[in-house]
Structures are given as structure tokens and as C-alpha cells.
Amino acid sequence: MSDKLKVGISIGDINGIGLEVIIKSLLDNRVLDFFTPIVYGNTKNASFHRKANNINDFSFNVINDVDQANPKRPNLINCWQEDVKITLGEENEIGGKYAFISLERATEDLIAGKLDALVTAPINKHNIQSENFNFPGHTEYLQSKTNAEDVLMFMVCDELKIGVVTGHIPLNEVAGKITEEAILKKLRMMNESLKRDFWIQKPKIAVLGLNPHAGDNGVIGTEDDAIIAPTLEKANQEGIFCFGPYPADGFFAGDAYKKFDGVLAMYHDQGLIPFKHIASRKGVNYTAGLPIVRTSPDHGTGYDIAGKNLASHESFLEAIFTAVHIVNNRREQAELSENPLAFRKLSKDRD
Template sequence: MNAPKKPRIGITIGDINGIGMEVIMKALSENRFNTLCTPIIFGSAKWLAKYKKTFGYDFAYHQFNYWQENSVNPHKINVFNCCADKNVDIEFGKVTPQGGKAALESLQAAVQALQAKRIEALVTAPINKSNIQSDKFKFAGHTEFFTQKFNTAESLMFLVSETLRVGVLTGHIPLAEVPKCVNREKIIQKVEIMVHSLRYDFGIEKPKIAILGLNPHAGEEGLLGREELEIINPTIEELRQKGLLIYGSYPADGFFGKQLHKKFDGILGMYHDQGLIPFKTLAFHNGVNFTAGLPIIRTSPDHGTAYDIAGKNIASEESMVASILLALEVYRNRQKGEDLETLKKEKKQRDLQRKHRPDSTYLEE
């Protein structure tokens, strides 16, 4: 299947009682998305129409197109009705079982579309990690869900903005479990995912990566912990011996305090808050959560359901806009990479054919 000129970008609705649908509608009000992509929202046209009417959103697309397998309209916002109970009322700011069920149904339909290559990328609106739990969703978050659904051994939670890219060695696990997960194999695995992503998803040929220490002051030469001396630093040296531009380990507080993050293409923190606190401090309004290492493209706004402001029409769509734009950027970069690989394979095949031709034929060319 040849990819369309305007890539189809799927968007899940997240928790219906949060700000997910609000930021989706606001983001798609921007005229530029009419020319950049074909958006397909997985949810309920009834709920979206209610948002449109209640808050008076004005779309360049004018109206929804109800999407079936072969009925995508590249000039409108397409909606795939996948939520079984459409009579559920939206209850802004409330945590309800119905909100979690709708979020899961949206995710499941989007996964099926990705697997069938009916969409080129997916942007996920925020879920509530509590009310979405069920027999079909037993994950700490989106990252773990997509990693299993697409049979990937390991992925990387990669927080991305225009000036900062931060990944974490360990994601949604208790802090007490983090030191047990800091080992040579995992560091190598995450760094290799980050390097590959920076090259092929972001077009950076020789990425420069910083590794943060686990302990305060990166262990202070063993005084405050020995993980840096015994695990992290030797692994960094091993990776450098392979020709990778890997540096560290850096004390996390001084690293960001001294603005050293501006000198690197990617940063790998050891645990969730070590990476996300500085990232959200520096790039909260336009940050994107990108799952690197997957065969599909998945991005998400770097914020939660924000129940406290749901239904007030004051949520910022900046992060949702940035998530759609990043999905498009990664898609285009991957297309370029695939085209380049195809050219290399074709050249190799031509060289082999020439090699096996009679000498006279080969010399005449």
C-alpha cells in the first residue's frame, strides 16, 4: 500500500471527562492541518458535536465525516464511531467507569487501524491510569500498552520539545524499584533506541547524548552510591568504544542548572521524575511524549486529564498541536529513511546483476 500524500493521523479521545476532546477540537481548528494531514478521531461524533456546539469551535473542515474503511475524506475531520455506549453523558472533572471504558474503546480501535495500516501515525489524548484498568488494559500507561501491542521487546519514553529531548531508563515504576533496574544491559538497550530514533525519526546523523547519574552528585566518587562507578560509567565508556557520542554521567541538578542540556541532542535520565520534572519545567506547554523504538508512530501531549479545568474552555492546545506536528515530522523522516534504504537495495541489486553479466556487456556500459 502506497502512503497517501496527506498522511492520515489518528487521534484517540482519552478520558471523556478530562480536557482531551477540548484540546483536540482546539488544535484541529487551526487551518494548517487541513493541508498537512487527514485527521481521524477515534471516539463518538455525538460527544464531539456537543463540544463543537457548546464552545463554538470553528473548523476549516466545516463538518465531520463519519469514517468507514474506504470513506476517508481528506478535506474534513473524520470521526470513527467506536464507543459502544454513545448515550453516556460527559461529566466534566469526574472520574467515572464510563470515562475509562470510552478511553479504552478509542485506544483499541486506533490500534486496529494502525495494525491494518489505515492510519500512518497516532496521537493519544490523556487517559486516567486508574479508571481505564480492566481485563483488557493492565498497564501503567500508554507507553507500556503500545510496547506490548506491537510486540516490541523494549521502547523508550522520550519527552520532546523544540529545544530538549529527554528519555528515561525506567518509566512508570515505584522509586524503590529503580536501583534494581539500573544495569549495563538496560542502559545499552535504551541508548541504542535513543540513537536510532535521533537518527531516523529526527534526522540527526551523529547524535550527541548525555547520561545522568542515579545518585545525588552522580555518586560523589562512591561516597553517595556506587552505581555510577560500577555500572553507569563503565557502560558509557563501552558505548563510546563503539564510536557513539555518549557522555556522562552527570549530576542531574547541576546538569540542568548549568544549561548543559542545550549542548546535547538527547539526554537519558535514570528514572521518571529525574527526566520529567526538568522537562515539564522547561517545556510544559509545548512538550510531547513520544514512544521511541516502536514500528509505529505514537505521540501524546505532555499533560494529564486536567480534571480541575475540564469543561471550562481554558485548556491550552499547544501540546496537542505539537504532538500532531511531531507525528508528521517523524512520519516524513521515516519515509525518507525508507526511500534511502530502497535506493541502496536497488543499487546493490544492480551491482550484482552487472557483476554476473558477460565482461563485454559490462565493459560497454
């Protein structure tokens, strides 16, 4: 039995770049020294993408269950038997249907404890919608499947780790969701994740404002002064070392993010636009707050380049290694804190 971590990989939209970046990530078999990959898909589908992208000298070890995984090979579980029409670059129902089958099976194995982590290739948030999948994305699907009370979309790379208070919601609903409770919950999750998953002992967190120029003392909106600033005081009182609210534009223009271990943005694009730019195709989307470990690349289905051998796999490979790193950090920390020394006050005049 190998003690390497088993990483489940869902293939995402079958008409996008998911399988291309998966295969490219597993092409150099030195990566197999660090984890055992188990891809949830279909052999014919995988061959189609391999050929379309002119990738030779690559094959999967086909298995029926995680127990059969060969630690020295990229493994694939055939999740369906029928022939499926692949139309590269097209958003259609078929792409969504099989993306869901792959995700559902991998999630079942993850929750059953057969896998150590899950890395998801990109889905299209529109064509995957069905009776079984009524969520804006993986984040909310996995929150529901694991009964997690709350989650944090946490985008991570070496230069910047940034989470969002509001995630996949329409922009016109954002302001109403900026509450003390929501900010405190996300700050606690970020603080905990930085400590437990990334081993930063006393994280320093910056919080961005909601309005242009963080409201300019109430001239351009009141949430920054009335909600965000007092919430940060409360967070500091409970031991979260946080600062702000900072006007988002100047914060990034002046590279202030480099001085912090984590940054909390108020909404999706406020955080993800600078993140994706700074990470320059190496960013990872990590879902903090779940009882399991799930990461994904920071890009989407890439329909415009599907099957053209143009997709970079750096973000996907980073997503795999980040998941492995987090699982190892969590386990090591659990082991180290298993039998803590009892706290004893030392007195100078003891015998």
C-alpha cells in the same frame, strides 16, 4: 486519493481536556494541508465538549471506516452508539471505559496499516484499568500490541529531547532496574531514533547519574561509578557518542542540556520535571522503538480545567506535527537508502 498522511487520534478520558485540545488543534483548517485527521470517539460526546468550551463553527465529518475519510475535513469514527453520561472533571469508570474503546479501535487500525500514525489524548492511568487494559500507560500498551521488544519514553521539544531508562514504575524499584543491559538498550534506541526520526547524523547524548551528585565517588551511592560509567564506555565502543554520568541538578541548572542532542535520565521524574518546565506546554511524548509512530501531548487529563476553555492545545498540535514529521523522515530515509551505491575502493593506479 489523497497522499496526505492519515493520523488517527484517540480521545482519552471523556471527562478530561482531550476533546477540547483535539478540537482546538483542528479548528484552523490550514492544518489539514499537512495531514488528514481521523478521531476515534463519538459525535454526541464531541458536541458536548465543543459546546461546554464555547467553540462554534466546528464540525466533524462522520465516517464508519478510515477509507471514507475526507482529506479536507476533520473526520470522526463513531466508536459507540449509546448515550454516555459526561461528568467533566470527574475521575470515574465511564471515563476509563470509553477512553479504552477509542484507543483500542485506533490501535487496531494503526496496526492494520490503515493509519500512518497515532496521536493519543491523555488517559487516566487508574480508571482505564480492566481485564483488557492492564498496563501503566499507552507506552506499555502499545509495546505489547506491537510485540516490540523494548520501548523508550522519549520526551521531545526543540530545546530538549530526553528519554528515561525506567518509566512507569514505583520509585522504590528504580535502583534495581539500573543495569548495564537496560542502559545500553535505551541508549541504542535513543541513538537510533535521533538519527532515523530526527535526522541527527552523529547524535551527542548526555547520561544523568542516579544518585545525588552522581554518587560523589561512592559517598552517596555506588550505581553511578559501578554501573553507569562503565556502561557508557561500552556504549562509546559500539559507536554511541555519549557522556556522563552527570549530576542531574547541576546539569539543568547550568543549561548543559543545550549542548546535547539527547539526554538519558534514570527515572521518570528526573527527566520529566525539567522537560515539562523547559517545554512550557509545547512538549511531546514520543514512544521510540515501536514499529509504528505514536505521539501524545506532555500533559494529563487536566480534570481541574475540563470544560472551562482554559486548556492550551499547543502540546497536542505539536504532537500531531511531530508524528507527521517522524513518518516523513522515516519514509524519506528508507527511500534514500533503498539502492545504495556499491562501495568501491579507488586506486590511484587504475586504468
